[in-house]
Amino acid sequence: MEPLRRLDRAVACPLPLANVDTDQIIPARFMKQPRQAGYGGFLLHDLRFGPDGAALGLSLDDPARAGAGVLVARRNFGGGSSREAAVYALVDFGVRCVVAPSFGDIFASNAVNNGLLPAVVSEADAERLIAALEGGLDRLSVDLEACRIEGLPEPVSFSVDPVWRTKLLNGWDDLDLTLSHADAIRAWAEADAERRRWARPSSSC
Template sequence: MEPFRRLDAVVACPLPLANVDTDQLIPARFMKQPRAAGYGGFLLHDLRFDTDGTSRGLALDDPAFAGARVLVARRNFGSGSSREAAVYALVDFGFRCVIAPSFGDIFASNAVNNGLLPARVDDAAAERLLGRTAAGHRVSIDLAERTIGCDGETIPFAVDDVWRTKLLNGWDDIDLTLSHTEAVRAFAAERAAMYPWSLPRDRG
């Protein structure tokens, strides 16, 4: 997984909606497609298009926001079902970060495991960012410092410490466990010395 450290002066797409759930992020009928085919085209499909395929004018389809790497939304983003395909759709569309006041717990965990940063800001900051990004201001994200830069303001964001470590290093859960290899070996050796009777008998 590609490490996430900084995004500098990137296009950010405003999505001024609260309670965007995983069923909206990718409707279930599109999950029959293999991941290799790419899920980006299905992102927020039913919010973006009428039944005849006509665009509803969501910012995601505005040429001004083409190539956006950051999505800014309102509270409770990614609530609902646990489908990881919701994260696939965001990542395949090109996003590396979603900024919102709060996230669904399972969605946020899935996001980190796929290299997508769920950056939590307060409601007031989210509203400022929605307004500024709609006006075309770009944003910079510094994960090491946990800050967002936009239109001359530096806004702090929150992210779980372990998730931050995983993203900075491009680690999945196995990589995170392997980073503690020496501590695990030391613990195993200590336990073996203290409780030798607990070890499986060598039947040679």
């Protein structure tokens, strides 16, 4: 994955909704499509389009918000089912960071494994960011090294699990994270083999 250290003046969209679950992020009927076809066009489909296909005016479809890299929502974003396709839809659309007061646990883990930052802010800060974006602000900078969001008069601090932060900063998946400890793992294995010789299989077997 591509390392994520800073999104500089990224186009940002407000999503002033709580409990946006994975079924809303990508409705199940679109998951029949092959991933290589791209899931970005299905992102929040039923919140963006009516039954007749007409746009409902969600900020993601505002031409001024084209190429959005940051989405700011309310609490419990990504709850519901464990479908990883919800993250695919966000990433394929171009979103690199979702800001919210809380996230569904499985969604947040899937997000990090696909290079998407789930940035946790207080409810008050989420409301301040949403109000500013609805009031005309259209860009935010997200600094993962400093864990802060810039664009308002005062920076907004966010939190993220330290292990997830390390993975995102380095562009690592779980295997890469394990390999980063290869020397320590090797040293332990060698010491354990010496300490517990009886546990090693006999070469005569």
